[in-house]
Amino acid sequence: MSIRAQSVTKVYHHPMSGTTPVVAVKEISVDINEGSYTIIFGSTGSGKTTLLGLLAGIIKPTNGEIIFHNLHLSEVSDNAVSLFREQSIGYIPQNTLLMKDLTVLENILSPNVFLKKSIKQLKEYALMLLEQLNLLGKEDFKPGELSGGENKKVMIARALLKKPKYLFADEPVSELDDDTARSVLNLFTELHKEGSAVVIASHKPITRRYKTDLYTMESGQFQEYTTGGEK
Ligand SMILES: Nc1ncnc2c1ncn2[C@@H]1O[C@H](COP(=O)(O)OP(=O)(O)O)[C@@H](O)[C@H]1O
Numbered sequence: 340m341s342i343r344a345q346s347v348t349k350v351y352h353h354p355m356s357g358t359t360p361v362v363a364v365k366e367i368s369v370d371i372n373e374g375s376y377t378i379i380f381g382s383t384g385s386g387k388t389t390l391l392g393l394l395a396g397i398i399k400p401t402n403g404e405i406i407f408h409n410l411h412l413s414e415v416s417d418n419a420v421s422l423f424r425e426q427s428i429g430y431i432p433q434n435t436l437l438m439k440d441l442t443v444l445e446n447i448l449s450p451n452v453f454l455k456k457s458i459k460q461l462k463e464y465a466l467m468l469l470e471q472l473n474l475l476g477k478e479d480f481k482p483g484e485l486s487g488g489e490n491k492k493v494m495i496a497r498a499l500l501k502k503p504k505y506l507f508a509d510e511p512v513s514e515l516d517d518d519t520a521r522s523v524l525n526l527f528t529e530l531h532k533e534g535s536a537v538v539i540a541s542h543k544p545i546t547r548r549y550k551t552d553l554y555t556m557e558s559g560q561f562q563e564y565t566t567g568g569e570k
């Protein structure tokens with residue numbers, strides 16, 4: 340099982356400004372296999388966020404095809420895509436998007452209420468995640484009462500709560516201190532050990548795990564691919 344990109348291209352048009360279109364991702368093909376660990380590394384503007392959005396079915400490609408298992412996204416309804424995403428994908432966006440009137444705990448739980456687990460179990464797991472992220476005690480705070488890095492941690496807990504088969508994390512540790520970054524990456528490792536695929540986009544170098552696929556991105560294309568890392 341995998342999420343597959345087949346020669347995907349994404350062009351952004353700026354109709355109002357009259358400037359030339361931006362080719363954010365250019366003819367990229369990649370397989371994200373279940374159980375794999377992938378890092379997409381590159382400078383700002385190289386196309387990482389766009390590629391992650393394409394792979395997660397959030398952004399529609401201008402050309403090429405995204406395939407979730409055997410679902411060709413261009414051939415199925417938006418509802419089918421949403422259902423797959425709900426069931427199988429966890430997405431940590433680069434910029435935090437939290438409901439400002441909900442508490443930390445409510446923000447973590449609310450998109451996950453469809454999970455076939457009791458609210459008690461979900462709450463327990465959410466609190467465990469908050470503890471590991473050093474955010475315990477702030478579960479009743481509102482996003483406006485937290486720092487940018489703390490908001491990011493809430494987004495991380497929210498995506499991890501459902502133990503997604505595929506986790507896409509956009510700059511998950513770029514604004515965190517080293518200790519917190521390590522806890523976040525440890526949580527990703529735990530998920531990976533349970534068989535999930537982890538895909539990280541980052542402009543900061545990240546320590547590679549054993550058998551990490553590392554793609555270096557530049558101007559919308561992969562420049563380099565290596566596999567390896569620490570045992
Ligand atoms: N929604 C958008 N509309 C127009 N241009 C965009 C949009 N998102 C990204 N871009 C452009 O696409 C290029 C790649 O951006 P992005 O995928 O965010 O790269 P990265 O995540 O590596 O910084 C940049 O030149 C950026 O300005």
Ligand SMILES: [Mg+2]
Nearest residue numbers: 387388433509
């Ligand atoms: Mg980005």
